[in-house]
Amino acid sequence: xxxxxxxxxxxxxxxxxxxxxxxxxxxxxxxxxxxxxxxxxxxxxxxxxxxxxxxxxxxxxxxxxxxxxxxxxxxxxxxxxxxxxxxxxxxxxxxxxxxxxxxxxxxxxxxxxxxxxxxxxxxxxxxxxxxxxxxxxxxxxxxxxxxxxxxxxxxxxxxxxxxxxxxxxxxxxxxxxxxxxxxxxxxxxxxxxxxxxxxxxxxxxxxxxxxxxxxxxxxxxxxxxxxxxxxxxxxxxxxxxxxxxxxxxxx
Amino acid sequence: xxxxxxxxxxxxxxxxxxxxxxxxxxxxxxxxxxxxxxxxxxxxxxxxxxxxxxxxxxxxxxxxxxxxxxxxxxxxxxxxxxxxxxxxxxxxxxxxxxxxxxxxxxxxxxxxxxxxxxxxxxxxxxxxxxxxxxxxxxxxxxxxxxxxxxxxxxxxxxxxxxxxxxxxxxxxxxxxxxxxxxxxxxxxxxxxxxxxxxxxxxxxxxxxxxxxxxxxxxxxxxxxxxxxxxxxxxxxxxxxxxxxxxxxxxxxxxxxxxxxxxxxxxxxxxxxxxxxxxxxxxxxxxxxxxxxxxxxxxxxxxxxxxxxxxxxxxxxxxxxxxxxxxxxxxxxxxxxxxxxxxxxxxxxxxxxxxxxxxxxxxxxxxxxxxxxxxxxxxxxxxxxxxxxxxxxxxxxx
Numbered sequence: 001x002x003x004x005x006x007x008x009x010x011x012x013x014x015x016x017x018x019x020x021x022x023x024x025x026x027x028x029x030x031x032x033x034x035x036x037x038x039x040x041x042x043x044x045x046x047x048x049x050x051x052x053x054x055x056x057x058x059x060x061x062x063x064x065x066x067x068x069x070x071x072x073x074x075x076x077x078x079x080x081x082x083x084x085x086x087x088x089x090x091x092x093x094x095x096x097x098x099x100x101x102x103x104x105x106x107x108x109x110x111x112x113x114x115x116x117x118x119x120x121x122x123x124x125x126x127x128x129x130x131x132x133x134x135x136x137x138x139x140x141x142x143x144x145x146x147x148x149x150x151x152x153x154x155x156x157x158x159x160x161x162x163x164x165x166x167x168x169x170x171x172x173x174x175x176x177x178x179x180x181x182x183x184x185x186x187x188x189x190x191x192x193x194x195x196x197x198x199x200x201x202x203x204x205x206x207x208x209x210x211x212x213x214x215x216x217x218x219x220x221x222x223x224x225x226x227x228x229x230x231x232x233x234x235x236x237x238x239x240x241x242x243x244x245x246x247x248x249x250x251x
Numbered sequence: 252x253x254x255x256x257x258x259x260x261x262x263x264x265x266x267x268x269x270x271x272x273x274x275x276x277x278x279x280x281x282x283x284x285x286x287x288x289x290x291x292x293x294x295x296x297x298x299x300x301x302x303x304x305x306x307x308x309x310x311x312x313x314x315x316x317x318x319x320x321x322x323x324x325x326x327x328x329x330x331x332x333x334x335x336x337x338x339x340x341x342x343x344x345x346x347x348x349x350x351x352x353x354x355x356x357x358x359x360x361x362x363x364x365x366x367x368x369x370x371x372x373x374x375x376x377x378x379x380x381x382x383x384x385x386x387x388x389x390x391x392x393x394x395x396x397x398x399x400x401x402x403x404x405x406x407x408x409x410x411x412x413x414x415x416x417x418x419x420x421x422x423x424x425x426x427x428x429x430x431x432x433x434x435x436x437x438x439x440x441x442x443x444x445x446x447x448x449x450x451x452x453x454x455x456x457x458x459x460x461x462x463x464x465x466x467x468x469x470x471x472x473x474x475x476x477x478x479x480x481x482x483x484x485x486x487x488x489x490x491x492x493x494x495x496x497x498x499x500x501x502x503x504x505x506x507x508x509x510x511x512x513x514x515x516x517x518x519x520x521x522x523x524x525x526x527x528x529x530x531x532x533x534x535x536x537x538x539x540x541x542x543x544x545x546x547x548x549x550x551x552x553x554x555x556x557x558x559x560x561x562x563x564x565x566x567x568x569x570x571x572x573x574x575x576x577x578x579x580x581x582x583x584x585x586x587x588x589x590x591x592x593x594x595x596x597x598x599x600x601x602x603x604x605x606x607x608x609x610x611x612x613x614x615x616x617x618x619x620x621x622x623x624x625x626x627x628x629x630x631x632x633x634x635x636x637x638x639x640x641x642x643x644x645x646x647x648x
Binding site: 074162195199206207208209210215217219221222224225232 | 252254256257258259264266268269270271272274275276277302303304305306307308323341343344345346347350358359360361362363364365366377383386387388389393397399400
C-alpha cells in the first residue's frame, strides 16, 4: 500500500459520513431541544433544522467507511524540531485527542491505547515502516492487530524560511467489529479530527501547551448552557494530557 | 468567588462560583483589584453576538495581583505578588502571527478555533470573557481570574501608577491608540471620529498625540461630546446636523483625511436605511448595524483611510463598495495588538502625558454590576465608564 500516492483529501466521504453518523442524530436532537427551550422565532427555525437533519440521518444508512484524510499546517519551527516532537511517539497522546497513550516498545514498535465508544480502551501495536530523518515518518498497525490503521507525516521547510509545513495523513480501514466501531467513531468527521490534532501539534510545538478551557470556573449553566456546551463541543474539548500533571502539582 | 455571569440576553447576575485553578503550565491566577465594563460587553448584554453560553463569566478588562503561577512560567517573567494589568487578547508569543507582531491574531490561543474558522476563514486569538467562537475563556469581572500564557500578556505596573490610571491599558486606551495609528496620520491631518464612548475618547487624544491637526468627533450624548471638546476636538451632534454635509463644509469639500468608526455593530442614526437595519437585526437576518461604517466610507477623502476599532461580529448589508473602490480608500481594522502598545502607553502615563482616569464616571462594587450594565447601556446618569471593585461590597462612589 502506498500511502502517499493514494492520499487525497476525502472531504466528500467525510461529509457523507458526517451526515450519516449517529452523532448527528444526537446533535439534531440537541438542536431541536435547544430551539424549543428558547421559544423564539430563530430558535424555532433552529429546531426545525434539527428535525430535518434528524430525518436525514435516520433515513441514510450508517455503514462505517474507511476514514482517510489529510491536513497541513505551517508551524513556526524547523523540520528538525517538528520531526523530533513527532518521532517520539509517546508525545502523540499530547495532541491526538482520541489517543489515550502511546507506549514506545523499541525503535520501531509502539503500543497505542485509544478510547473507543463508551470510553472502552482499544489497543494495537504499530510499527514504523518508513523513517527519513527530518522529512517523513510512516507507520501502520501490525497485520494481526484488531484495528487496521496507518498514517504518515511529512515535514517540508517553507521556501522563504517561514517555518515548516507539516502534513499528516491518517487511515483507518474497517475490518473486525472493533475496527468498525473505531471507524464509526473516528469516521464521523475525519477531516475535523485530523485537522484538530494537527492544530494541537502546532500549538504544542510553538507554545509548549495546547489551549483549553476545560475545568475553568463558570456560573450555573442551566438547560440552555448545557445544550450550548454540547453545540460548541466544549465537553468534547478535552483537557490536554499535560493538564493532569499540572493539576496534581497545584492541587 | 463572586463573578458576573451572562445568564441570557439582558440578564447579568452576580453568582458564587468556584475559584479558578491553573489548567495549563503557562497559566497564572490573578486576584482582581479593578475590572471594567467595556462597550463591547454591551453587545453581549444585548444578545447580538452568537456563541455565548449561559453561565459564562464576563469581563475582559481587569488588573490585579498574581497569586499563583503555573510551572511553565519562569520567575523573571512573572511571580506571585506582581501587580499586573492583563491585556484582553490572549497570545502565545511564538506562532507566526505573534512573531509578526499581530498579537490579536495569535494562532494558538483559541481552543475553539474551528468555530471561528467556519465564520471567518481563520481564527483570531482567544479573548477573555467573550464568545465561545473566540475561546470562551472565563473573564475578569470576578474576584479571581485565570490568565493563560501569563508570561506574554500581563504587564507589571509600577507602584506609583494607581489602578484607575493603569486599568485602561487592558483594552480601551491601546484600542483607541491603534485606531488612531491605523488612520495613517500625517502632521496636520483632519480626522473624523464617530463615537465618543471610552474608546472614542482615547482615540481622539491619541490622534492628537500622533500629530493630527484637527479631530472632528461625532456623537449625540452631551457629556461625551463635552469630554471630546475638552480634549481639543470639534464636535458634531448627529441628532442636530447632517454629518456628511457638515464634514464637507468643515473640510472645504475635501473630506477628512481619515475616518474612524469607534462605534461598531450597534450604531445609531436616522432615516429609512437605519430603520431597515434595526428591523433586520431584530429578525436576525443581519447581526450588525453598519450605519457608521457606511457614513465613514462616504465621508472619507479620496485616497483616505477608514479605521475601524469598533466591533463587528458577522455580516453587514448595503456597504457602499462603489464609493470605497472608486475613491481608492484603505480600510484598517483588527482587535488590538495589545503587546505592541501596553509598555509604550504605560510610559506615556508615567510621564504624565495622559491621565486615563478622566473617562471614569462610576466606581461601584461587583454586586452592583447588573445595574451598572443597564445604566451604561442606556447612557443614564452621565455614565461613560464603569469600574467594578470585586472586593468591596458597598458603593464606593
